[in-house]
Structure formats: structure tokens, C-alpha cells
Amino acid sequence: MTPSTLRIGYRYRPNRLAKKYDALVIGSGMGGLTTAALLSDLGWKVCVLEQHYTAGGYTHSYERNGYEWDVGVHYIGDVGAKTRTRQMFDYLSDGALKWAPMDAEYDRFYIGDKIYNARAGRQEFRDNLIRQFPHEEVAIGRYLDLLTNVGDALPAFAIRRVLGFWQRLLMSPYLWLKSSQILFKNTYDVLSDLTDDQDLIAVLCGQWGDMGLPPKRSTFLVHAMIARHYLYGGFYPIGGSWRIADSIIPKIQAAGGEVFTYARVEEIVVDDNAVTGVRMNDGHFIECPCVISSAGIGNTFQGLLAKDTSGAADYTRRLENVEPSYAHLGVYIGLQSSAEELGLPKTNFWIYPDNDFDAAVDRFVENENEAFPVVYISFPSAKDPDYAERHPGTATIEIVAPAPYEWFTKWRDETWGKRGEDYEAFKNHLGERLMEYLYDKLPELRGQVDYYEVSTPVSTNWFGGYQRGELYGLAHTPRRMQPTWLRPKTSIQGLWLTGQDILTCGVTGAMMAGMLTTTSIVGVRKMAPLMKRIYS
Ligand SMILES: Cc1cc2nc3c(=O)[nH]c(=O)nc-3n(C[C@H](O)[C@H](O)[C@H](O)COP(=O)(O)OP(=O)(O)OC[C@H]3O[C@@H](n4cnc5c(N)ncnc54)[C@H](O)[C@@H]3O)c2cc1C
Structure with a gap:
């Protein structure tokens, strides 16, 4: 291809x-x-x-300098078996879309100086968590049960968006039976009912970047949907x-x-x-x-x-x-050796300064010199078995991190590529900081990087037609998820x-x-x- x-x-x-x-x-x-x-x-x-x-x-x-990067797809869940998600992708693409599984350890969480991970498969996910938190077996079991409950409530949640007022009224007994107050509670409250262990809560929320809100601000519904989505591992579109x-x-x-x-x-x-x-x-x-x-x-x-x-x-x-979701920075990196030669993993890295994700966001928004509240690193050329065919002898890495849109508003009306030296200097400074996160985890890559470029929230506006560099459209707060308008x-x-x-x-x-x-x-x-x- x-x-x-x-x-x-x-x-x-x-x-x-x-x-x-x-x-x-x-x-x-x-x-x-x-x-x-x-x-x-x-x-x-x-x-x-x-x-x-x-x-x-x-x-x-997009392609540049002989490299190819994706901008908003790092992994998709639920496509490893004949699930509803997979059937829909198969139908839309007439079976042309194929999927490559990531490593069994699809997500790795660096939380302060501790390392945890998520493993593919419900039983493996559970056993692995219990290995990491042996005293929390009951809480972990209850958490997985909650994911199942949310899964059962999802069809009713979606159907409400299609029904007219009278149809909703007519179906209200069914909708009521299937809905649950827990759906719209904030994630942290639900998890702290299960356990006091802040590290376990942090690990369960280790994918918060996938929906763009830390646990004290997000809806449990969306947290659970995402956790369920990846429970059987991550997959990448081949090609x-x-x-x-x-x-x-x-x-x-x-x-x-x-x-x-x-x-x-x-x-x-x-x-x-x-x-x-x-x-x-x-x-x-x-x-x-x-x-x-x-x-x-x-x-x-x-x-x-x-x-x-x-x-x-x-x-x-x-x-x-x-409210709009957070804006983000992207770093698109090219290397002159293959993913195999470099030993790049098919595992996403999530790097956090400590286990209080909400506080880390607040600190960073207040002061840009604080640690990034989350840094996500993905290795697309390692995930895609076809990449080496298209771009032999090269590899790519991508870094994503949040950044307040307000830092960039003064450049929002400028043309892409012509935003001036102060913009370039600011984004390069942020890019250099993010590269250090990569070298910290994979020091052997220092000196191996051939090229990298940085995107900012105003790049998202320019290429994606957004207004405030939104990473995910509207933020997934409880207030956004409830209304049927x-x-x-x-x-x-x-x-x-x-x-x-x-x-x-x-x-x-x-x-x-x-x-x-x-x-x-x-x-x-x-x-x-x-x-x-x-x-x-
Ligand atoms: C950095 C990043 C990483 C992500 N990683 C993942 C991931 O690993 N897995 C996953 O499942 N999801 C991921 N997502 C989320 C996922 O990509 C999006 O939620 C989803 O693709 C959004 O689809 P959409 O059709 O709603 O919007 P979009 O894909 O944004 O499509 C909207 C389109 O409308 C166009 N448009 C806007 N205004 C106009 C106009 N006036 N005229 C004509 N066209 C217009 C835009 O150019 C755009 O093409 C990620 C997102 C980002 C930003």
C-alpha cells in the first residue's frame, strides 16, 4: 500500500x-x-x-519530510472481536478496514515515580490490577461490575437522543429502569466510594486524556465508556x-x-x-x-x-x-531508523507528576512553568504493521499534552506558517520541554531524532475548523452529558x-x-x- x-x-x-x-x-x-x-x-x-x-x-x-503522522487516532478499542463497534466499521468500509492489535500492555501509567499498566482482556485487566493493588481486590471487582452496569445503560442513554418528546414520555418507564444516577456523578466521587487508595483511583483514571477531563470534573458515564472501550486492548488501523x-x-x-x-x-x-x-x-x-x-x-x-x-x-x-474541551499541543517526531530497530513499543505512555490529576491541571493552568499535568506518548509506526512498507527505515512518535487556549489567543487570526517569531519561539520552547519527557522515559532516543514539529491550539483551529482549539468538542462534564437538547x-x-x-x-x-x-x-x-x- x-x-x-x-x-x-x-x-x-x-x-x-x-x-x-x-x-x-x-x-x-x-x-x-x-x-x-x-x-x-x-x-x-x-x-x-x-x-x-x-x-x-x-x-x-499528514506527510512531511518523508514521515506520516495521524492527528487524532492513537488507538481504537472493541474491534478485536465481532462487537457492535467492529461490525459497524466493517460495514462502513465494506471490510476494507483492518486492525492491528497493540501490545497486551496497551497503556502504561507513570504516576510520579511509580509505574502501573493496563492489560488487555477483562480477566487479565482485573488480575493485573490486583497484582498491583493486592489489598484492593473487592474494590476492583466492584469497579468492573460498575463498568458492566454502565454498559447496560448505554442503549437507553443513546435512544433518548433520538426520541421525540412524546416518545420519550411513552418510553419513560423503560428509560428510567435502564438509567442510573451513577452515570452523571463525577468520576472521582464514584471511585472514592469504592476505595481510599489514591494510587488505585489514579490508575483507574489513567486514561483521562482520552476524554479530556480529570476525575473530579468528568462524568462517570464517559469514564466508564472509555474504560470499557479499551478493556480488551487497543488496536490501530492498518495502513x-x-x-x-x-x-x-x-x-x-x-x-x-x-x-x-x-x-x-x-x-x-x-x-x-x-x-x-x-x-x-x-x-x-x-x-x-x-x-x-x-x-x-x-x-x-x-x-x-x-x-x-x-x-x-x-x-x-x-x-x-x-464549555469547550481543553486545547492541546502535539509534537510530531520522525526518526531515521525503523520502529523495530529502535525497539519502540506498541504501548501508550501516560506520564503524570503525581496521583492528584485535578490539582496538577490547576497548577499548570496557573503557571506554565509547572509540570505538564499529563503527557501522552504514542508510537504509531510501531503500531502499524504497514508503516515500514510505506516509509521504510523510518519511525514516528507523537506526543500530546494539554495547553490552555488563552496562551495562544493573540495568534488566533494569523495565517498558518506566518505567525511570527514570538509564536515560533513559544511553541519551540513548549516542544523542547515535551521532548524531555520522551528522553526521560527512552534515553536511548536522544540523538536519534531527525525531525520534529509542534502543533498548538491555533493549529487545531486552522486545520480542524475549531474555535478554541478543542481537543474533543464540548467538555464531558456532568452538565454536558445530561441534557437531551x-x-x-x-x-x-x-x-x-x-x-x-x-x-x-x-x-x-x-x-x-x-x-x-x-x-x-x-x-x-x-x-x-x-x-x-x-x-x-
Ligand atoms: C490529539 C487527539 C488524539 C485523539 N486520539 C484518539 C484515539 O486514540 N482514539 C479515538 O477513538 N479518538 C481519539 N481522538 C478523538 C477523535 O479523533 C474525535 O473525537 C473524533 O474523530 C471526532 O469526530 P467528529 O466527526 O465529531 O469531528 P471532526 O473529526 O473534528 O470533524 C469535523 C470536521 O468538520 C470540518 N469543518 C468544520 N467547520 C467546517 C466548515 N465551516 N465547512 C466545512 N467543513 C468544516 C472540519 O475541518 C473537520 O474535518 C483524538 C482526538 C485528538 C484531537
Whole structure:
């Protein structure tokens, strides 16, 4: 598999558009592509409009200096067996997407000077934790039971987002039976009911970076979803994360649709509270009564709709009660030896200054010279068995760490690559600090690095179309997870939402949001045969 270029999709030009589409999708991330692909399978002709030079949103990859990096896919869980997640990926990609397992130790947690890890498989995960915390067997067992309880409650949680008011009322006994107050409690409170051991709590929350909030601020629901997601280990898309979009797009094209890149939507045009189409940034108007926005709820209601759109007022008010997720720094590293030669692991490293994750975040936000509250290191070329075919004799490493958006606001309106020396100096300083975390854990790499570059929250805005460099769209606080207004159907006729903001972050979260949006648009009756095909 040798991609000549990682620019997936077809460059937008007004004269390349078909005369008529059944739906327009804004954004080609996992949420947008899933919705487009499922609608295509139901016979709809769908046009996906992506502002970036390549399709995929956070699943895209990019190449520079002979290296290839992913930007928002480091590992996916739940695809090692015939699970619902795997069946959906198989369906969307017609089986083209293949997965490589990571090491059995998929996550390693450096907490202060202690080292813990998570191992693949429910029993192995449990036994391994008990080995590390022999006096906490009961708490560990109860924790795993809670994960099961949350798993049982998830379908009802998702269904609530599709049902209308009266349907919700009708189904309220079922929804009540399946829901549990524990879902919306904060993670730390739930875990401290199980144990007083702060190291054990820290280890159980060692993946907090996967949803972007430390335990005292996050919802147990999302904590449990992520822990369950990776319980049977981590997997990497063979060929790189760009293969996700690349393998889904043919489904959209087969139904006469297309995925256009360099296609920035400037405005969703609404007349008399009904969508009539979108205006592109070249001024061209694309007419269509059905528009699905996967560009994030903030972008949609605060950026793409005219201020006086009546149906938008409620959302603008409600958006004041939710907050954007943290912004992040990325370091993209290239080395002139293969992952095998360098002995790079298929294990993610999570590095924490100590076991109080919330306090570490507060310290860092107050003072940038404090230790990073979490540093995540991933070894993509080691995880991808095809990488060596595409880029022989080289390896890549990626580092991700949080960074307050406010540190970068003064450069937010500057053009990428032209933000000036002070910006370059600041980001290089942060990059150098992050590189030291890598050398601290793998000192043998010092002197081996051929190239690295740093991305900041304003890079996320530039490439991902975000407003505040959001790592995961809206933050997963209890306040965000409870309300049912974060759902596919909006109060504007013909305007639908999809992607991570209407369910949860993660490639799988955005994919499942795509399924919910499709169900909302076509109705359960039309969706049922398709679901049968997917889950046969
Ligand atoms: C650093 C990082 C690491 C991550 N690691 C993992 C991981 O290991 N595993 C995992 O499961 N998840 C991971 N995630 C999360 C996951 O990638 C996202 O939650 C998911 O891909 C979001 O999908 P989405 O479709 O909702 O949004 P996005 O992928 O952000 O797609 C939105 C799209 O809309 C486009 N857009 C915005 N405005 C416009 C406009 N006006 N016109 C046209 N297009 C527009 C954007 O360019 C973008 O392509 C990670 C995320 C980050 C940032």
C-alpha cells in the first residue's frame, strides 16, 4: 500500500457539484462520513463539504519530510472481536478496514515515580490490577461490575437522543429502569466510594486524556465508556488512520454522492425556520432542504447560522451552560531508523507528576512553568504493521499534552506558517520541554531524532475548523452529558447535527453519533433493515 499523497477527497469547485443532492453534510470527520455513508446506503445522494485539504477530520493523516503522522487516532478499542463497534466499521468500509492489535500492555501509567499498566482482556485487566493493588481486590471487582452496569445503560442513554418528546414520555418507564444516577456523578466521587487508595483511583483514571477531563470534573458515564472501550486492548488501523476515511468514501460515491475538500461552508441558509441550503466561502449557494452539520455545535450555532435565525436563539442560550474541551499541543517526531530497530513499543505512555490529576491541571493552568499535568506518548509506526512498507527505515512518535487556549489567543487570526517569531519561539520552547519527557522515559532516543514539529491550539483551529482549539468538542462534564437538547434533531427544519458533540468524543463515539443522526432523519422503521444488515 503506497499512497502517493494523503489528500483524500475531491477538490471542490462549483462546476463539480451535481445538480441536486438529497443531503449536504458539513465536515468529513467520522460523524459526517458515517451519516453520509449510511444515508447513501439508503439510496440518498449526499454531498460532504470539508474545509480542509483532505477528508477525515481528526482521523486524517499528514506527510512531511518523508514521515506520516495521524492527528487524532492513537488507538481504537472493541474491534478485536465481532462487537457492535467492529461490525459497524466493517460495514462502513465494506471490510476494507483492518486492525492491528497493540501490545497486551496497551497503556502504561507513570504516576510520579511509580509505574502501573493496563492489560488487555477483562480477566487479565482485573488480575493485573490486583497484582498491583493486592489489598484492593473487592474494590476492583466492584469497579468492573460498575463498568458492566454502565454498559447496560448505554442503549437507553443513546435512544433518548433520538426520541421525540412524546416518545420519550411513552418510553419513560423503560428509560428510567435502564438509567442510573451513577452515570452523571463525577468520576472521582464514584471511585472514592469504592476505595481510599489514591494510587488505585489514579490508575483507574489513567486514561483521562482520552476524554479530556480529570476525575473530579468528568462524568462517570464517559469514564466508564472509555474504560470499557479499551478493556480488551487497543488496536490501530492498518495502513494509518487516513485509511478510515479512505475506506468509507466509496460507499458515498457509489450512491452518486461526493466528498469535496477545500469546501468551507460560510453559512447555513435558513428561510422561515427551514433550511434552504448552504453558502460556500466562494459565495456559491448550494440548494438543499437537508443539511447535516458535523462541524461541532458551537461552530454551527455561533458561526454558521445568521445571528437573527429564530430557531438558533435557544441553542445560543444553552451553549452558555456547556464549555469547550481543553486545547492541546502535539509534537510530531520522525526518526531515521525503523520502529523495530529502535525497539519502540506498541504501548501508550501516560506520564503524570503525581496521583492528584485535578490539582496538577490547576497548577499548570496557573503557571506554565509547572509540570505538564499529563503527557501522552504514542508510537504509531510501531503500531502499524504497514508503516515500514510505506516509509521504510523510518519511525514516528507523537506526543500530546494539554495547553490552555488563552496562551495562544493573540495568534488566533494569523495565517498558518506566518505567525511570527514570538509564536515560533513559544511553541519551540513548549516542544523542547515535551521532548524531555520522551528522553526521560527512552534515553536511548536522544540523538536519534531527525525531525520534529509542534502543533498548538491555533493549529487545531486552522486545520480542524475549531474555535478554541478543542481537543474533543464540548467538555464531558456532568452538565454536558445530561441534557437531551444535544441531539441530532434541531428546532430548525431540515437542520441536523452529528459528530462527537451529540454523543461522546472518540472515533467510535462520533461513528455512533452518525448512526443516531441517520436514524433520526429517516426514522426507526426505515433504519431497521439497515441495522439488520450491519449487525447480521
Ligand atoms: C490529539 C487527539 C488524539 C485523539 N486520539 C484518539 C484515539 O486514540 N482514539 C479515538 O477513538 N479518538 C481519539 N481522538 C478523538 C477523535 O479523533 C474525535 O473525537 C473524533 O474523530 C471526532 O469526530 P467528529 O466527526 O465529531 O469531528 P471532526 O473529526 O473534528 O470533524 C469535523 C470536521 O468538520 C470540518 N469543518 C468544520 N467547520 C467546517 C466548515 N465551516 N465547512 C466545512 N467543513 C468544516 C472540519 O475541518 C473537520 O474535518 C483524538 C482526538 C485528538 C484531537
